[in-house]
Amino acid sequence: MREGGVASSLTNEELQYCAENETITIIPNFSTASLHLVNGEYGPFRAQNEATVPFWLASLLRKRNLCRVKPPEWMKSEALIAVLAEEKRSPNEWQELPHHYIEVAKLMFTAAEEDFAEFDMDVHEIRRLIDDIRLVRFDKIEKQFKQVTSAMTIRLTNFCAMELNLMRNFLLSSLDEYYKFSTAEESGDVQQQRQTQEMDEDESQDFQVRQLR
Amino acid sequence: MATDFARTATNLLKELKTHLEANDLGGSLGSVGGGSGYSGGDGGVLGGLLRDPGQALPQFKEEEVRRCLQEVAEHYESLVSILDAFRDQGVAWEGRPEVASSVLIHHQALLRNKRLLMAYQNMRLERVKAFRWKCGRLPRSTQEKLSSPEKDFVKRYEKMLAKYQKQAGVDLTVGFYPPSENMLKVRVVEDLGTMEFDYIGEADLQVGTVHLLPHEDAERLIIEGKLEHLAN
Amino acid sequence: MAKYYDVDDILAEEETLPTVFNTSVYGLGRALDPSCDSKDLPVGSNVNLPFWLADFLSRRKMLKPHLPKFLKKKLRDELQGEAECVDLRDRCKFFYELGRKLCTLQNLDGSEDLSAFLLNTFTSRFTGMLTTSHICSNEKRQNYTKVLSNEELELFVRAQASSKAFEKWIYSKGLKISSRIKRNKRKREWEGQEFRFRTRPVVSA
Numbered sequence: 001m002r003e004g005g006v007a008s009s010l011t012n013e014e015l016q017y018c019a020e021n022e023t024i025t026i027i028p029n030f031s032t033a034s035l036h037l038v039n040g041e042y043g044p045f046r047a048q049n050e051a052t053v054p055f056w057l058a059s060l061l062r063k064r065n066l067c068r069v070k071p072p073e074w075m076k077s078e079a080l081i082a083v084l085a086e087e088k089r090s091p092n093e094w095q096e097l098p099h100h101y102i103e104v105a106k107l108m109f110t111a112a113e114e115d116f117a118e119f120d121m122d123v124h125e126i127r128r129l130i131d132d133i134r135l136v137r138f139d140k141i142e143k144q145f146k147q148v149t150s151a152m153t154i155r156l157t158n159f160c161a162m163e164l165n166l167m168r169n170f171l172l173s174s175l176d177e178y179y180k181f182s183t184a185e186e187s188g189d190v191q192q193q194r195q196t197q198e199m200d201e202d203e204s205q206d207f208q209v210r211q212l213r
Numbered sequence: 214m215a216t217d218f219a220r221t222a223t224n225l226l227k228e229l230k231t232h233l234e235a236n237d238l239g240g241s242l243g244s245v246g247g248g249s250g251y252s253g254g255d256g257g258v259l260g261g262l263l264r265d266p267g268q269a270l271p272q273f274k275e276e277e278v279r280r281c282l283q284e285v286a287e288h289y290e291s292l293v294s295i296l297d298a299f300r301d302q303g304v305a306w307e308g309r310p311e312v313a314s315s316v317l318i319h320h321q322a323l324l325r326n327k328r329l330l331m332a333y334q335n336m337r338l339e340r341v342k343a344f345r346w347k348c349g350r351l352p353r354s355t356q357e358k359l360s361s362p363e364k365d366f367v368k369r370y371e372k373m374l375a376k377y378q379k380q381a382g383v384d385l386t387v388g389f390y391p392p393s394e395n396m397l398k399v400r401v402v403e404d405l406g407t408m409e410f411d412y413i414g415e416a417d418l419q420v421g422t423v424h425l426l427p428h429e430d431a432e433r434l435i436i437e438g439k440l441e442h443l444a445n
Numbered sequence: 446m447a448k449y450y451d452v453d454d455i456l457a458e459e460e461t462l463p464t465v466f467n468t469s470v471y472g473l474g475r476a477l478d479p480s481c482d483s484k485d486l487p488v489g490s491n492v493n494l495p496f497w498l499a500d501f502l503s504r505r506k507m508l509k510p511h512l513p514k515f516l517k518k519k520l521r522d523e524l525q526g527e528a529e530c531v532d533l534r535d536r537c538k539f540f541y542e543l544g545r546k547l548c549t550l551q552n553l554d555g556s557e558d559l560s561a562f563l564l565n566t567f568t569s570r571f572t573g574m575l576t577t578s579h580i581c582s583n584e585k586r587q588n589y590t591k592v593l594s595n596e597e598l599e600l601f602v603r604a605q606a607s608s609k610a611f612e613k614w615i616y617s618k619g620l621k622i623s624s625r626i627k628r629n630k631r632k633r634e635w636e637g638q639e640f641r642f643r644t645r646p647v648v649s650a
Binding site: 013014016017 | 390391392
């Protein structure tokens with residue numbers, strides 16, 4: 001398989017790494033002054049008071065049982081049910097969701113699955129809803145694909161990072177292939193024209209032989 | 214029936230392609246998005262994933278390459294002798310279709326052989342390079358399959374890489390994985406004896422034992438297949 | 446010359462097509478046509494040539510190329526009806542690549558609608574490739590890939606790789622680094638898991 005022929009992209013793991021920079025609310029069970037880190041200042045932390053930190057820090061603290069993570073607003077089941085309904089209603093558009101919604105959801109489920117209950121959220125229902133949304137959205141891109149018949153542009157408004165990553169390779173290769181068809185056609189035409197011209201110019205000559213040396 | 218022009222070289226290339234596909238190194242590192250899983254990739258749907266590092270590259274086919282070069286030489290000789298013969302007769306070969314066609318065919322066959330051989334060599338070197346980045350140094354069993362210019366290439370490539378890394382002060386062949394932990398939990402797959410590490414000092418790496426090792430050192434050894442990463 | 450080292454491009458050019466020589470060829474009778482018994486190849490000889498040579502000589506009007514069997518009108522019509530399930534691999538591994546190359550040849554009979562035909566075939570099969578149900582079994586997938594041309598296969602492989610990588614990621618608990626050199630004795634963690642999850646592949650057969 002040829003490599004690097006198609007624009008390279010991030011791996012899923014790298015994408016998750018990017019998503020870990022998204023901020024999230026935590027409720028620490030410790031108190032401490034602000035943390036001065038290379039990429040910013042976080043805190044100060046006061047026990048039982050909400051604080052906003054990047055996800056990587058949240059998951060680090062959560063692992064050591066130093067905080068609870070509050071699921072983001074958009075993960076509330078009412079919100080998700082509304083999104084799902086909208087997704088099903090409009091076959092040609094995608095709803096606006098956080099750019100890293102799949103990654104953040106996964107991070108939440110792995111790092112802080114037990115915390116959902118504390119905020120009166122049903123983790124199983126949310127998991128199912130997010131899966132459903134993902135699948136419905138995915139169906140739509142497939143349908144769009146079926147209309148592709150040439151190297152043209154496809155509108156992917158509101159498509160999210162992970163969804164793009166999942167489709168990128170196939171999508172770009174397909175468009176590549178279509179592009180080759182269009183260039184083959186063009187070069188055929190050009191060739192034809194050029195050769196006819198040449199023919200007109202030296203009709204007397206039977207063969208056009210290129211000098212070898 | 215088709216002609217036999219460049220048959221040897223074509224088969225050479227086809228064989229190499231088949232071998233490399235059957236021993237795929239997995240998705241390219243850090244790119245070709247989504248395609249490359251971090252857990253060693255799945256290999257192609259058709260091809261298989263490399264299992265035995267000794268199979269990373271097939272034997273360089275000296276004999277076949279020599280035959281191709283001989284074919285090139287033969288085409289060249291025919292070409293020259295045709296040109297000479299007709300020059301002696303005082304005929305311009307360009308004006309004689311039957312001669313012109315013959316000259317051109319010889320020339321094309323010669324160029325075709327060249328392209329095939331170049332592609333053969335290029336494909337091998339690409340694999341050598343890819344292996345270096347994805348799996349570490351070539352094992353001895355594979356080194357023996359290289360032609361001597363290829364061995365030379367490997368030597369210089371290593372040197373260049375080492376020199377650059379020394380200047381830049383980083384090991385470029387590790388760190389392909391986004392960091393999650395400072396220390397990785399690993400199980401030893403291949404006896405490595407006692408090794409020295411940052412943070413933890415010496416560790417006795419005997420087969421089957423489990424250790425917490427610094428991310429970078431551990432990553433290199435895992436990629437080379439000497440340790441196995443244990444998920445938390 | 447980005448394509449100079451492109452192995453697929455090279456091998457596509459190795460596919461043969463029937464040609465008729467417009468000229469005799471000095472000294473290459475046997476070399477071009479093993480059934481020829483004269484030293485020179487006579488005018489009007491029918492010879493099967495690889496594309497790379499046929500292309501070169503055709504541009505110099507030294508021979509007239511003809512469509513390879515699998516692209517002849519009759520078979521083309523046949524394909525039009527059932528494009529999705531036809532075994533292209535059996536006809537020509539580099540079906541599209543060679544087809545596209547043939548389009549650039551002039552004085553090739555019946556090549557007028559060739560590019561449109563190729564595009565149509567590709568499009569209808571492409572849609573078929575996308576007709577997804579659920580992840581297919583390994584067996585079904587293998588059968589499906591057997592009828593794909595090289596170009597289609599590459600697309601398919603890429604799509605499958607993305608799907609697999611995605612599933613692997615979303616169901617993994619944490620990053621696991623492993624060697625690209627798989628050891629025989631270790632069981633492939635992947636096998637047998639395909640039916641367990643509710644995800645969809647990018648492409649399935």
